[in-house]
Amino acid sequence: MAIQPIRLFGDPVLRKPAVEVVDFDRELRTLVSDLTDTMLAAPGAGLAAPQIGVGLRVFTWYVDGEVGHLVNPVLDLSEEQQEGLEGCLSIPELTFECRRALSVVARGRDMYGEPVTVEGSALLARAIQHETDHLDGVLFVDRLDGETRKAAMKAIRESDWFGLEKPTVKVSPHATHGLGF
Secondary structure: OOOEEEOOOHHHHHHHEEOOOOOOHHHHHHHHHHHHHHHOOOOEEEEEEEHOOOOOOOOEEEEEEEEEEEEEEEEOOOOEEEEEEEEEEEEEEEEEEEEHHHHHEEEEOOOOEOOOOOEEEEEHHHHHHHHHHHHHOOOOHHHHOOOHHHHHHHHHOOOOOOOOOEEEEOOOOOOOOOOOO
8 A cells, every 4th residue: 555664773662562453454454555565665574563653463574475464473483493694674774693483383363354374484484583573572683692782783873874863764666675574
């Protein structure tokens, strides 16, 4: 439907846990559409509702050519771990090594309220965990080891966008798919 501005690190909405969706209505379907359009335009591998200023437990993903969404996710994580570069559309142009579960089984609902189970590993597992963290008010920099987190916070403070009064990310319709979530 519409590309929305993406909230940046420092915006309080990114630290507030999102509330469970109870109304599976036209407004929710519009939100999923807006999240999808914004994610694809950014471009990103995922986008959570709080990243566009909406405090609901909804996210979208775009991994390996597949676009999907999940409402009110609950995750079962594997014990096996993976290390990999991770970025975030709310922390633009920065990526850091982040440890995540290698695979995930995510249960929730689709935009119509129907039960959905998504199983994924590698990048899809990373995207689902990253977006679910957003719904809990957690950013990927919170999951970095101490030394890497210190470097990430320094890079954020030195970025051109940090501290902007109206923090949003400009998106290009001509951009290519990146690692941002």
